[in-house]
Amino acid sequence: MSKKINWGILGPGKIAKKFALGLEHVENANLYAAASRSLEKARDFAEEMGADKAYGNYTEMLNDPEVDAIYIATPHVFHHEHTLLCLKHKKAVLCEKPFAMNKDQVKEMIDFAQKQDTFLMEAMWTHFLPHFKYTTEIIKSGKYGKVLSMEADFGFDAPFNAESRIYNKSLGGGSLLDIGIYPIFAALSFLGKPKKIEATAKMTKTDVDARCHATFIYPENVKAELYSSVDKTTQVSATVKLEKAEIYIKPRFHQPSSVVFTTENESFTREFGVESNGYNFEAEHVGQMLLEGRKESTEMTFAKSLELIEMLDSVREKIGLEY
Template sequence: MTDTKPGSDRNIRWGIIGAGKIAHHFANGLKAVPDADLIAVGSRAQATADAFGDEFDVPCRHASYTQLVADPEVDVVYVATPHQDHRASTLLCLYAGKPVLCEKPFAINAGEAREMVDTARARGLFLMEAMWTRYRPVMVKVREILESGALGEIRYLSANIGWKNPFDPLFRLYNPDLGGGALLDGGVYPVSFASMVLGTPNTIASAVSLGETGVDEQAAIALGYPSGAVASIGVTVQVTSVNLAFILGTEGRIEIHHDWHRPESMTFVPFGGEPQRFDYPQTEGNGYQYEA
């Protein structure tokens, strides 16, 4: 993200809503962004905000989200609240005139997402889902290859993701009141990946396995596109997946290696040519800096 103020030569001043695990990840990643300063955090308790502020040397510690979005020193807000609070936290920021980077999943359902996007557009404010996968160097290379036409016509995409998680009905992954389910937790990665490569599908079919709390614990999704291309997506929390992704075109294929949603390597295989491997090892930060 760059400063949109003409002539500005200062760093972008970030605020974070929420002080949990994902907020810690983002704060650590932000250290690797040279033009970013983390200057404020908002929590529901002063003690939590202070503890987070002490850990990351954040000068402004707010005991409410409302105080955070009212802070005139904050240029942009990263929403790091639990899934079910993303809509409310994002709208709070937008109504206060703050641009927003919202942690995935962007929203719990399509209705919430439309409301968030419509509000941002009506107010002329930046709003984006924090989908770090799209901005990692491997995915930048993937887009370069796609844009070059080296794959020919894209016909098929496959991506799977999943990790076995012990069952706990109160844990956010299995709790419907906390936005639980495999699709919202991990499935957003292959859905976003398919969207990046193939755009908007015109047909969708799925098979879902519901757990005892009523959330989806695994799903297989087939997406069809006007071009005739198809995408096959798999997500699970019942077993650990191979976590690989492929793009197949008429002139070659791309293989994104394990763990493809936070990739450090890929191989481009032109049909009739030699495979080309590209490695981008994580040498700085934790990867969250790419979405900032």
């Protein structure tokens, strides 16, 4: 593989445009191709975002020997199928979150990637953002004592439409998998796996969750209160209280942001000077992994993705959400 990674995008929608914009800030990346079930849509995307090629068929793009890595940006319910298809063609895969619909699917994807000896990673872009890494490192260092509590939320108000991706059960609709994954991932990153999970939800006419409230309970009764909503706008912030400090990640905590750090003696805001939309950091990491010949991320590991989907499965079970 050359030093510049040729990326192909499978599913050129809204999130794919964000990823393509992020690639513009990655030195070792080239937006090479886009594939859709509609050639017209692929061509429109390629022209707008500057891709070299457009394909009206996923397999055609996967048969192109110039493609080094695939970014999968299709709806949740297709992640499993499309990841296996890409891995079958020995293409490195960065698959949008949630990795798949349940742990069984994620396990199958990981097992197949290992069998194919081909790189695979879940695209949890938040993990790679400077402010998020900074916060994680401070908490893990223990410098300011143990975590006492945590809160995180993500909500927006989307008009009800039974056919939309947000509310359509057949497309993996609902708040939990789409945006609830961010507060849950923050809890996993800052506190690890809980010993107990409690959850409640407000369901829609299409039997998906319009709102979800999960409580993660840790030893010594430390709790993380996690909220998501697709029918109510929330602040989209995160607060972690430690024994000797409080960390507040400003809205929107899951994308490039700043951190307010408060102790008994001082309070300051840490800025991180991110000029891109933030998607470049995960793409940069994947490029580095591929150039090093790795088949698994050293950061967004298979173990972490399995822990994340286990927690999502557990919350789904608590609120009675089945796909």
